[in-house]
Amino acid sequence: xxxxxxxxxxxxxxxxxxxxxxxxxxxxxxxxxxxxxxxxxxxxxxxxxxxxxxxxxxxxxxxxxxxxxxxxxxxxxxxxxxxxxxxxxxxxxxxxxxxxxxxxxxxxxxx
Amino acid sequence: xxxxxxxxxxxxxxxxxxxxxxxxxxxxxxxxxxxxxxxxxxxxxxxxxxxxxxxxxxxxxxxxxxxxxxxxxxxxxxxxxxxxxxxxxxxxxxxxxxxxxxxxxxxxxxxxx
Numbered sequence: 173x174x175x176x177x178x179x180x181x182x183x184x185x186x187x188x189x190x191x192x193x194x195x196x197x198x199x200x201x202x203x204x205x206x207x208x209x210x211x212x213x214x215x216x217x218x219x220x221x222x223x224x225x226x227x228x229x230x231x232x233x234x235x236x237x238x239x240x241x242x243x244x245x246x247x248x249x250x251x252x253x254x255x256x257x258x259x260x261x262x263x264x265x266x267x268x269x270x271x272x273x274x275x276x277x278x279x280x281x282x283x
Numbered sequence: 284x285x286x287x288x289x290x291x292x293x294x295x296x297x298x299x300x301x302x303x304x305x306x307x308x309x310x311x312x313x314x315x316x317x318x319x320x321x322x323x324x325x326x327x328x329x330x331x332x333x334x335x336x337x338x339x340x341x342x343x344x345x346x347x348x349x350x351x352x353x354x355x356x357x358x359x360x361x362x363x364x365x366x367x368x369x370x371x372x373x374x375x376x377x378x379x380x381x382x383x384x385x386x387x388x389x390x391x392x393x394x395x396x
Contacts, residue, residue, distance in 0.1 A: 176326075206384070215388035216372070262326055264384075270315045270376040272384050274326035 174199045174265045176275035184281045191236075191250040193278050195263030198244065203265040205246040206272070207238055210260040222246060258282045285310045289373050289387030296363055296394050304358040304390045306347075306373035314377035316340075316349050316356040321370045321389070330358075330371070363394045 177196045185191060197203055207219040218231045220238035228238050235254050239247045246263060263275040290305040308316065315334045319327040331340030336351035345360045356373060373387040 178326075213391075216386045218383070221383070264327075266376075266384065270378075271317065271329060271332060272319075272327075272374075272376070274319075274328070277324075277326045279324070 174273040178263050178275035182279045188252045193248040195246040197265045200267050206264040207248050208262040253282045285385045287387040293391040299362045302360040302363045306356045314375040317374040319372040365394045368394050
């Protein structure tokens with residue numbers, strides 16, 4: 173099965189600063205990869221997914237972007253953070269079994 | 284289209300009480316159904332799954348049966364523990380959903396001693 177690694181675990185950033193969250197996958201090749209955001213006490217919002225290197229689909233127009241420079245690496249970025257970008261960011265992978273595997277998450281607080 | 288509807292929370296139960304969290308779905312084709320659990324401050328973990336009608340998924344005392352006739356996948360546990368306090372998500376996925384996974388909104392469970 174896949175193992176999803178995310179870092180950092182927590183991050184406090186000022187408004188207007190850039191962001192880079194990294195996700196790496198081990199235990200599989202060519203997985204589908206996903207970025208979700210979870211606001212406090214809310215459900216999961218799909219932000220981006222990728223079916224391969226350089227292939228990114230955006231589900232919600234916003235201040236964020238994603239990139240997949242390598243098969244097992246998925247990066248979430250922003251040039252200028254907004255207060256509304258605060259939340260819990262989860263990376264997930266999916267293989268042929270249709271089951272999703274989640275990373276431990278990154279708690280982002282924008283101040 | 285595809286969607287998952289979960290019962291609203293939060294749910295508060297006493298230890299050893301019976302738990303049911305309702306989940307119904309709408310999907311084209313024959314999806315796989317999942318329950319995920321999220322403990323405070325952590326990512327989601329797969330709790331159980333069922334891949335076809337009448338399958339029963341089970342894990343850690345939790346069970347859910349894939350009911351195609353009622354399009355449901357209700358989560359049950361006979362006797363909850365304080366350590367079961369978490370948020371539970373119902374989800375579906377299949378080749379017909381493309382690359383997407385559809386989650387319910389989550390149900391928060393608190394078990395009190």
